[in-house]
Amino acid sequence: MSATADPADKSNPANKLGFEPGQIVQELGYDEDTDQDLREGIEEITGEELVDEDYDDVADAVLLWHREEDGDLTDALVDAQEYLADGGLIWLLTPKKGRDGHVEAHEVAEAAQTAGLSQTSSITVAKDWAGTRLATPKAAKSGRR
Numbered sequence: 001m002s003a004t005a006d007p008a009d010k011s012n013p014a015n016k017l018g019f020e021p022g023q024i025v026q027e028l029g030y031d032e033d034t035d036q037d038l039r040e041g042i043e044e045i046t047g048e049e050l051v052d053e054d055y056d057d058v059a060d061a062v063l064l065w066h067r068e069e070d071g072d073l074t075d076a077l078v079d080a081q082e083y084l085a086d087g088g089l090i091w092l093l094t095p096k097k098g099r100d101g102h103v104e105a106h107e108v109a110e111a112a113q114t115a116g117l118s119q120t121s122s123i124t125v126a127k128d129w130a131g132t133r134l135a136t137p138k139a140a141k142s143g144r145r
Contacts, residue, residue, distance in 0.1 A: 012041040012044060012045070013035070013037055013038045013041050013125055013126055014038055014041030014042040014044070014045055014125075015041070015045070016123050016125060016131075017042065017091055017125065017131065017133075018133075019042055019045045019046050019061065020045070020046070021045065021046060021047050022046065022047060022048065023046045023048065023060040023061060024046075024048055024051060024055075024057070024058075024059045024060050024061075025042055025046060025048070025050050025051070025059060025060065025061045025062070025063055026050070026051050026052070026053070026055055026059035026061070026062045026063070026083045027039070027050040027051065027052060027062075027063045027065070028052075028053055028062060028063070028064045028065070028076070028079075028080055028083075029064050029065035029066050029067075029070060029076070029093075030052065030065060031065065031067075033067075033095075033101075033128070034065050034093075035093075035125070035126035035127070035128065035129055037126065038093075038125055038126045038129070042063065050063065053083075055083070058083060058084060058085040058088070059083050059084060059085065059088065060084075060085055060088055060089075061084070061088055061089045061090070061091065062080045062081075062083055062084055062088065062089075062090045062091070063091050063093065064076060064077070064080050064090055064091065064092050064093065065093045065129075066092060066093065066094055066103060067094065067095055067100070067101030067103070068095075068101045068102060068103050069101060070101075072111075073103065073107060073108065073111035074110075074111040074114045074115050077090065077092070077111055077112060077115035077117060077134065078115045078116075081115070081116075081117075081136060084136060086136075087136065088136060089133060089134065089135055089136070090117065090133075090134040090135075090136075091125075091131050091132070091133060091134075092108065092112075092131065092132040092133075092134055093125060093126075093129045093130070093131050093132075094108065094129070094130055094132070095128055095129060095130075096124070096128055096129060096130050097130075099128050105122070108132055112132070112134050116136075116137065117134040117135060117136060118134065118135045118136075118137070119132055119133070119134055120133045120134070120135050121133045
């Protein structure tokens, strides 16, 4: 894995997420349906392996895979903030419309607002997954990616 991944490399799906070399990304909600190319792309950009829920330090960002059947999204977002460094971001990844486990956009917006997060963008990140960038109040004010 190279910490000098080329951001112009269109073959890396993680380039859209704005990660930088050296960042620690904590992954929550991993399951057999998660997109391996995206996961590997993040590791290529950051030069660091993704850490899981057992990581005992703060992370620069949280990658939260969430499906409709995974339970309460608001609770998951509140819990995810516990792992973040000040100004950190959460990338909420949900199955695209028409896929099993799809979460409606209004549900994402409502859960984010209730959890005290600002929804800053939504993008397609993989064949079956959509990504929603959620900022903590401190990150939203600073414009940090």
